[in-house]
Amino acid sequence: MCKRVLSGMRPTGRLHLGHYFGILCNWVKLQHDYECYYMSADWHALTTDYADTSKINENTLEIIADWIVAGINPEKSILFKQSEILQHSELFLILSMITPLGWLQRCPTYKKQINEIKNKNLNNYGFLGYPVLQSADILLYKADIIPIGEDQLSHLELARKITKRFNNFYGTNFTEPREIFTKTPRIMGLDGRKMSKSYNNSIFLGESSDTLKYKVKNMFTDPLKIKKTDPGHFKNCVVFEFHKIFDKYYKNKQNKCEVGIIDCTKCKNQLIEMLIEFMRPLTDKRKRLISDKAYLEKVLKTGRKKATETANKTMEEIHKILKF
Numbered sequence: 153m154c155k156r157v158l159s160g161m162r163p164t165g166r167l168h169l170g171h172y173f174g175i176l177c178n179w180v181k182l183q184h185d186y187e188c189y190y191m192s193a194d195w196h197a198l199t200t201d202y203a204d205t206s207k208i209n210e211n212t213l214e215i216i217a218d219w220i221v222a223g224i225n226p227e228k229s230i231l232f233k234q235s236e237i238l239q240h241s242e243l244f245l246i247l248s249m250i251t252p253l254g255w256l257q258r259c260p261t262y263k264k265q266i267n268e269i270k271n272k273n274l275n276n277y278g279f280l281g282y283p284v285l286q287s288a289d290i291l292l293y294k295a296d297i298i299p300i301g302e303d304q305l306s307h308l309e310l311a312r313k314i315t316k317r318f319n320n321f322y323g324t325n326f327t328e329p330r331e332i333f334t335k336t337p338r339i340m341g342l343d344g345r346k347m348s349k350s351y352n353n354s355i356f357l358g359e360s361s362d363t364l365k366y367k368v369k370n371m372f373t374d375p376l377k378i379k380k381t382d383p384g385h386f387k388n389c390v391v392f393e394f395h396k397i398f399d400k401y402y403k404n405k406q407n408k409c410e411v412g413i414i415d416c417t418k419c420k421n422q423l424i425e426m427l428i429e430f431m432r433p434l435t436d437k438r439k440r441l442i443s444d445k446a447y448l449e450k451v452l453k454t455g456r457k458k459a460t461e462t463a464n465k466t467m468e469e470i471h472k473i474l475k476f
């Protein structure tokens with residue numbers, strides 16, 4: 153049987169270059185060789201955003217549009233909305249019976265977010281169970297390969313442990329899923345921290361040329377390089393980090409900067425050109441797609457049908473295994 157790929161993202165707003173280089177470029181590659189399921193994890197969004205659900209649906213359409221903009225082909229991959237496939241919730245319930253509480257309480261992302269996120273009350277049962285729902289997503293499609301960002305690793309480790317425990321209890325042989333990361337799992341934001349919407353340091357997919365210019369002009373460079381002839385220290389330079397991504401000859405630029413034959417303004421202008429060239433087709437495509445709600449809904453409808461078929465098959469099998 154063809155190996156399956158499954159991944160998802162919470163529909164929490166526009167996607168940026170961190171998503172693109174950290175996750176989506178793998179999604180795009182995998183669709184040529186595998187049966188790929190990509191879902192908008194709206195129930196996962198609900199675990200933290202339960203108090204205000206008004207944006208979740210709209211965000212799902214936006215995220216589907218952004219995936220297509222990034223190169224996901226809805227004719228090849230199955231794009232769907234988690235909450236439209238009710239079997240996720242049934243399998244979540246079943247897996248929650250065999251998941252020890254301690255595994256969830258010790259999960260590093262859980263502990264970190266409980267400590268860091270202060271503007272939402274995360275003392276809810278659903279948030280603790282977040283990785284169990286994620287395990288259900290994976291097992292429901294018997295997915296082998298899970299292309300994710302680094303921040304999801306501890307959830308994937310739990311998914312493996314839960315699958316193993318299921319296999320031990322019921323004598324089954326479900327595959328333990330394997331994560332894959334891109335070459336550039338961590339993209340720096342405009343301010344040198346990790347690119348993240350909540351830090352307000354992102355370059356979004358489909359950004360206009362003017363905004364790109366503005367954002368690059370305001371990027372930090374090495375504070376010790378003031379004049380062109382000052383030797384640059386590229387380790388402290390955000391602009392250099394972007395050159396590394398967009399220019400395979402970035403080492404030439406590194407040399408020029410270090411020996412003092414290029415200044416920061418010129419270097420920024422070169423980056424602006426590359427960024428605009430990279431972004432232009434995405435921006436055009438995004439403009440067309442984002443207003444075509446009917447098309448996006450059609451994509452989801454097709455995805456729903458296909459995902460339901462696979463989910464039904466797995467649940468039938470699980471009912472038999474559990475003697476229900």
Ligand code: TRP
Binds near residue numbers: 161193289299300
């Ligand atoms: N938790 C993931 C995130 O926030 C989204 C997600 C939900 C997911 N279910 C999944 C990713 C299953 C991979 C596999 O990014």
